[in-house]
Amino acid sequence: MNLFRQIPKVDKLLKNKNLQDIPENVLLYSIHSVLNELREKIKNNKIDKIDENKIINEIEKKACGILSPSLINVINATGVTIHTNLGRSLIDEEIFDEAKKVSTHYCNLEYDLDKGKRGDRYHHSAKHLSFLFGCEDALVVNNNAAAVFLILNTFAKDKEVIVSRGELVEIGGSFRVPEVMKASGVKLVEVGTTNKTKLRDYEEAINENTAMLMKVHKSNYTIEGFSEEVYIDEIVNLSRKHNLLDYYDLGSAYIPKLPYGLSNAEPSINDIMKFSPSLVSFSGDKLFGGVQAGIIVGKKELINKLKKNQILRMFRVDKITLSLIQATTLAYIKKEYEKIPTIRQIFASIDELKNRAKKILSLTPALRANIKESKTYVGGGTMPNKAIPTLVIEIEGNAVNWERKFREKLVIGRIENEHFVLDVRTIQDDEIEKLANIINELISCEVKQ
Secondary structure (H helix, E strand, C coil): CCCHHHHHCCHHCCCCCHHCCCHHHHHHHHHHHHHHHHHHHHCCCCCCCCCCHHHHHHHHHHHHHHCCCCCCEEEEEECCCCCCCCCCCCCCCHHHHHHHHCCCCCCCCCCECCCCCEECCCCHHHHHHHHHHHHCCCEEEEEEHHHHHHHHHHHHHHCEEEEEEHHHEHHHHHHEEHHHHHCCCCCCEEEEECCCCCCCHHHCCCCCCEEEEEEECCCCCCCCCEEEECCCHHHHHHHHHHCCEEEEECCCCCCCCCCCCCCHHHCCCHHHCCCCCCHHHHHCCHHHHCCCCCCECCCHHHHHHHHHCCCHHHHHHHHHHHHHHHHHHHHCCCHHHHCCCHHHHHHCCCCHHHHHHHHHHCCCCCCCCEEEEEEEEECEECCCCCCCEEEEEEEEHHHHHHHHHHHHCEEEEEECEEEEEHHHHCCCCHHHHHHHHHHHHHHHHHCCC
């Protein structure tokens, strides 16, 4: 019980000179939190003396944790370009600056400058997206899951939507297409088998309660071998034949022909739009390389109906997202692909990667490492099972220890063939010097030990 009496008073701690720079509300919370933890330790006989200096340090540490941001930059040395856990697609600084100018001042978000009255916030992105994809209209919501829900709820609530059994996907975060369809109020009608779906499977399932034929992109897996699927052009034609809507949940969309044979794996968004589908939706980041959003493109009449659904208010995007989508779309229209970091990284040649790796090694002469050929993936649920060539810096020594030490310095690599490696495909040019300094610091610590 004597230990409880030795616990310093709150008033005394509040006046401690080492704690005076901490905001009062944060300091008070930190003091109470540390003292409560101390009392628990005393109750459970996990402490045999009171160290006031240690208490002060714990309070400082607790306050620092509150006042420090938890969302911080890391160096992606995994080689996965669209790394979901590391923020997926990057935004180019020039594009971000353009959006920043709009977002830090008043703008004509919902103001028609020609008519001098309230306007449509979606007009800004729709104008450029429609031109880029050659469609009648476009709509931006906060992510592709929202796009799926909004489309199904608007056009097929209490009705049937036909989809291939082999396309009932689950992606990251336990997002399941069947669950979203159910939540949107539609009745799911599965056709075909896991590995084979034919056009007649769709046709035989159509009845008076059918509202839509839906195709879902198999974004994070492939079905190979004895398999068959129905392509979007066939679904579009069948929908028209029966006066139904067709909808392609594309998930991720790319525009320029991709290197390393990636474009052979699946069609581009422009290839799909040639068939004039009713509606298509995809993510604004991923392969499109912009900000997180759900982009819906298709017939103007259908887009107008989506805008009238009250649910759209819950999925509405702000001026920052619209500014970034607009700037990204304009970069595509102007064919300024170098402004799209995702595209830039995927297109990086082996020679470029070799120069990057050599530069890192030239700045870290004490590092025992070798440049090795390897394989990586685009990531983000795109181009599943399609490996692309890359180069890695393979570091000698205990792989697990190196992985931990680099991670503590906010560098995320991977372990490959029992070696810790830094994949240079996803290391940015402006990160090279910073990475070299981290490596040299780690080597210096190793030598001192």
